[in-house]
Amino acid sequence: MTLVTYDLVEVGEQLPNRSFPITRADLVRYAGASGDFNPIHWNARFAVGVGLPDVIAHGMFTMATAARLVTDWIGDPGAVVDYSVRFTKPVVVPDDESGAMLDVEGVVAEKLESGLVRIDLTARSGDDKVLGMARATVRLS
């Protein structure tokens, strides 16, 4: 049972915008939970050495965070049937108290058959659009 129902949702409806702070501690925790220990996500010396401006967030962490806009809106995360993104720019996470900010917006893009609805997401960090073609298809009650 989703919080949003298929009959009442309208194309063009905006999901509530969210801003998510991302700190170095978040990346360390995500590395441990996901098993992705690529040093570009926690070691500034290594990241700079391979030509990055600083430590960057895991793309999958950004993808997971952006999904929260959708799963919080529908209530039941099990209603997500398809989710896809392109990683267009890295989220650079400085070594300070505030880290980076991920700003996520979502809009109902299309009502499909069988209770399915497509939501298009936009994710920015600073001036950079960090996800492209970010789309979630959900099955609403």
Next chain:
Amino acid sequence: MALDPSFVGRSYPPTPPYQVGREKIREFAAAIGDANPAYTDVEAARALGHRDLIAPPTFAIVLSLGASHQVVKDPALGLDYSRVVHGEQRFSYTRPIVAGDELSVVVTVEKIRSMAGSDIITTRGDIVTTDGEAVCSAYSTLVSRAPDPAPEPTPVPEPTPVPETGVPQ
């Protein structure tokens, strides 16, 4: 170096069974900062109609990324893994991953191509229960960046279903 195109369509043996545990789901949900009770509270998950805790939509990467190493790290493929970045990711779910699932992944090479000197490979990881029930397909596009100085990738208009060359992720 161009990748060996004969890898397209190749499938790899199923990975050893992975037991999805409640605590692993809780740990992953905490790591992505997601307080949805379906990930932590069994009764809340059951109230939504699930058998047990469900995993966040991107949890499947825990299974599929490791499984894809069978192919992307295969020396015969010719991918320079030291230059690999994550270009695209898609999850297509038949049903959510649920605590108690015993899952295995079969990786298939979907697509191989070259763009602006970068090698691009798309793998599909079919995640199935050990009873053979389909759960999720995870599509990962990895880009092995052209050797420096890399040419600037040509911007791709959004409606075109062509992967961008990707950035480190």
